[in-house]
Amino acid sequence: MTSEDSRIDWDAYEAELTTDPAPAVAVDDPTTIYQGSRTVRREPILPSWVRSRQAFTSQLSWAFQHAAHASGYHLVRSPWYGIQLTGYSFVGLGRSLLATARWVFDLEASPLRRASVRREESTDYMKLSAQRDSRVRLRVTLALGATVALGVAGIWLANASGLAQSLAIAGVVGLFGWIGRPADKPIVTPAVVTTRVARLTADSVVKALSVLGLAGINQALSKSPNAIGFAAPISRDGAGWRADIDLPPGVTAGDVLERRDRLASGLSRPLGCVWPEPAPHIHPGRLVLWVGDQDIAAAKPAAWPLLRGGQVDAFRPIPFGTDPRGRSVAVSFVYSNMLIGSIPGMGKTFSLRLPLLGLALDPLVRLWAFELKGTGDLEPVAKVAERYASGADDDTAEAALLALRDLRKECQRRAEVIKGLPREVCPENKVTPELARRRELGLALLVAAFDECQELFSHPDFGKEAAELAEKIIKLGRALGVILILATQRPDAKSLPTGVSANVGTRFSLRVMGQVENDMILGTSAYRNGLRATMFTNRDKGVGYLVGASDEPVIVRTYYLDGPTAERITDRARALRLAAGTLTGYAAGQDTAAKPKDTLLEDILTVLPAGEPKAWSEVIADRLAGLRPDVYSGWGAEQVAAALKPHGVGTGQVWGTDPTTGKGANRRGIVRDHVSRALTDRDGKRRRGSAD
Numbered sequence: 001m002t003s004e005d006s007r008i009d010w011d012a013y014e015a016e017l018t019t020d021p022a023p024a025v026a027v028d029d030p031t032t033i034y035q036g037s038r039t040v041r042r043e044p045i046l047p048s049w050v051r052s053r054q055a056f057t058s059q060l061s062w063a064f065q066h067a068a069h070a071s072g073y074h075l076v077r078s079p080w081y082g083i084q085l086t087g088y089s090f091v092g093l094g095r096s097l098l099a100t101a102r103w104v105f106d107l108e109a110s111p112l113r114r115a116s117v118r119r120e121e122s123t124d125y126m127k128l129s130a131q132r133d134s135r136v137r138l139r140v141t142l143a144l145g146a147t148v149a150l151g152v153a154g155i156w157l158a159n160a161s162g163l164a165q166s167l168a169i170a171g172v173v174g175l176f177g178w179i180g181r182p183a184d185k186p187i188v189t190p191a192v193v194t195t196r197v198a199r200l201t202a203d204s205v206v207k208a209l210s211v212l213g214l215a216g217i218n219q220a221l222s223k224s225p226n227a228i229g230f231a232a233p234i235s236r237d238g239a240g241w242r243a244d245i246d247l248p249p250g251v252t253a254g255d256v257l258e259r260r261d262r263l264a265s266g267l268s269r270p271l272g273c274v275w276p277e278p279a280p281h282i283h284p285g286r287l288v289l290w291v292g293d294q295d296i297a298a299a300k301p302a303a304w305p306l307l308r309g310g311q312v313d314a315f316r317p318i319p320f321g322t323d324p325r326g327r328s329v330a331v332s333f334v335y336s337n338m339l340i341g342s343i344p345g346m347g348k349t350f351s352l353r354l355p356l357l358g359l360a361l362d363p364l365v366r367l368w369a370f371e372l373k374g375t376g377d378l379e380p381v382a383k384v385a386e387r388y389a390s391g392a393d394d395d396t397a398e399a400a401l402l403a404l405r406d407l408r409k410e411c412q413r414r415a416e417v418i419k420g421l422p423r424e425v426c427p428e429n430k431v432t433p434e435l436a437r438r439r440e441l442g443l444a445l446l447v448a449a450f451d452e453c454q455e456l457f458s459h460p461d462f463g464k465e466a467a468e469l470a471e472k473i474i475k476l477g478r479a480l481g482v483i484l485i486l487a488t489q490r491p492d493a494k495s496l497p498t499g500v501s502a503n504v505g506t507r508f509s510l511r512v513m514g515q516v517e518n519d520m521i522l523g524t525s526a527y528r529n530g531l532r533a534t535m536f537t538n539r540d541k542g543v544g545y546l547v548g549a550s551d552e553p554v555i556v557r558t559y560y561l562d563g564p565t566a567e568r569i570t571d572r573a574r575a576l577r578l579a580a581g582t583l584t585g586y587a588a589g590q591d592t593a594a595k596p597k598d599t600l601l602e603d604i605l606t607v608l609p610a611g612e613p614k615a616w617s618e619v620i621a622d623r624l625a626g627l628r629p630d631v632y633s634g635w636g637a638e639q640v641a642a643a644l645k646p647h648g649v650g651t652g653q654v655w656g657t658d659p660t661t662g663k664g665a666n667r668r669g670i671v672r673d674h675v676s677r678a679l680t681d682r683d684g685k686r687r688r689g690s691a692d
């Protein structure tokens with residue numbers, strides 16, 4: 001710990017940050033109360049789409065889109081409907097004339113009359129004939145009246161406007177066409193075909209569980225067909241069915257999760273519809289099975305709520321994705337760092353870019369972005385980033401390392417600022433929205449993203465120092481408004497330091513291949529607790545387990561924002577920043593990502609005069625801080641050793657005298673000759689380089 005550190009009670013900061021301000025996104029229905037063995041379920045008074053503004057607007061927009069779709073569909077087909085109706089109208093006219101004639105001449109009673117003739121019942125026949133005569137007389141009069149009325153209407157129509165004539169002709173053709181239509185062939189085909197999804201039943205669930213090949217389930221079922229319990233009736237939940245299952249003793253939800261594909265096969269549903277989740281807070285054998293009506297991978301991703309416009313408050317959670325049930329899931333970057341991991345090509349960069357775009361829409365948030373693969377996927381963010389670098393080379397890795405060093409210093413500066421504030425302004429010793437808004441304090445959220453961070457952490461020269469710095473920043477920066485977002489495609493101990501992976505608050509794992517990677521990203525024991533990002537398939541792009549954003553881990557499909565959309569968002573964010581006067585650094589054309597000139601070797605030779613061949617590293621660090629406090633303040637022996645390593649200068653045991661105790665001791669130190677030799681080598685190389 002450096003002298004700067006000792007003035008700050010870092011542990012106190014840590015202890016105060018035990019609560020996560022992100023609002024809970026309940027996976028399990030909170031209206032379910034468990035009363036011993038009985039489950040009582042309170043049905044909500046209002047349907048969920050009325051209670052949530054987002055659900056209400058989505059329902060409304062669905063209705064609108066449905067109506068618009070149906071109108072468009074029928075409008076396009078209306079000429080064809082007209083042709084068909086005209087054709088059928090002749091048939092309809094014939095049918096109508098025939099039916100009128102049958103009615104006028106009472107033909108429906110003629111079989112009765114013929115029967116009375118056959119039976120030679122003259123009284124019956126006389127009665128029927130008399131009835132027919134009176135009926136026909138009345139009906140002929142009515143028919144004549146109707147014909148006269150039609151004739152008058154025809155004469156009026158002949159003199160009416162063209163529009164009235166067209167409407168009348170369309171009406172008559174439509175009416176007769178409708179009457180003449182064939183019974184087996186509808187003229188108007190439905191615009192929306194509703195596919196009925198089979199209801200999820202307890203029987204189908206038990207059958208599907210019994211084909212998983214799990215001995216525990218099969219043995220239990222052979223003893224009792226009721227070995228699989230249901231904690232609550234299977235019910236509709238969002239656009240799918242939900243079953244709360246109690247697996248037989250000894251079987252865990254994780255066992256089932258591993259066989260998600262077999263479960264889907266047993267249920268005869270697409271894999272992307274079948275989402276088993278553990279509920280370890282109830283017990284390890286509780287499985288919450290959600291079976292969606294639609295394959296999540298095939299479904300159109302929901303639109304990002306921030307797409308439409310407006311500004312963002314970074315102290316509120318940023319919309320990140322939707323759970324399989326279609327509910328929005330947000331991630332808070334206040335007091336919480338984030339780690340994203342997966343095998344290549346599953347959507348890490350998209351998942352990292354998404355919150356950066358959201359945070360960019362808060363003009364007070366300072367953004368640093370480093371993309372160590374060199375594909376330029378974070379390019380849209382560069383327009384608003386205070387620091388930005390992209391590349392798979394050493395220079396970019398070094399720029400990222402320098403950024404970490406500066407973040408560390410920034411943490412120390414912020415801690416000093418906060419310490420100096422009156423208790424009533426800053427009672428909890430951490431950055432609040434009010435403090436972040438006071439620009440003179442410089443406490444606005446500073447979010448630094450490192451995509452493909454394994455390139456930095458496994459770098460032969462910078463890796464060790466970067467890992468140490470990242471761990472410190474992750475532990476201490478969050479209270480001070482300095483937040484890291486890291487994404488890696490190689491989550492192993494070498495590429496993702498355990499000090500880093502153990503301390504991040506929010507974790508998002510897209511598809512990974514094994515338990516070790518799974519637990520590196522989602523946290524120790526995640527796999528054992530049934531959180532298995534191994535169950536995702538190659539089709540599940542952008543789909544992962546999100547841990548730490550809410551009380552319960554949740555499966556999330558990230559909102560999909562492609563490159564052009566990201567550009568549009570950062571254009572908006574840039575305009576907001578220009579208006580607020582917060583566009584600084586790289587985005588404002590100042591090259592802050594450029595490395596400051598490295599004068600370490602010269603500086604060491606300055607503080608270690610020729611008459612002093614060796615000195616302890618800590619002594620050198622103190623002297624360097626005296627020489628250039630802006631560059632070296634806060635450095636200790638470790639930093640000096642790490643910074644010298646890329647120059648090929650190592651440290652060794654050096655005999656010296658402790659200035660405070662006056663006692664001699666052997667400690668790690670530097671030999672002046674090594675430094676001057678490294679300087680000569682470097683200058684020689686530079687000369688040769690410029691000569692080439």
Ligand SMILES: Nc1ncnc2c1ncn2[C@@H]1O[C@H](COP(=O)(O)OP(=O)(O)OP(=O)(O)O)[C@@H](O)[C@H]1O
Pocket residue numbers: 301342343344345346347348349350351373489541542543557558559560
């Ligand atoms: N939410 C999403 N919905 C649908 N497709 C997505 C989603 N997120 C990402 N994808 C798709 O996944 C592909 C890979 O995304 P991305 O480049 O972020 O992967 P990656 O994990 O960073 O890959 P690599 O490790 O190779 O850099 C993209 O082309 C994108 O189309």
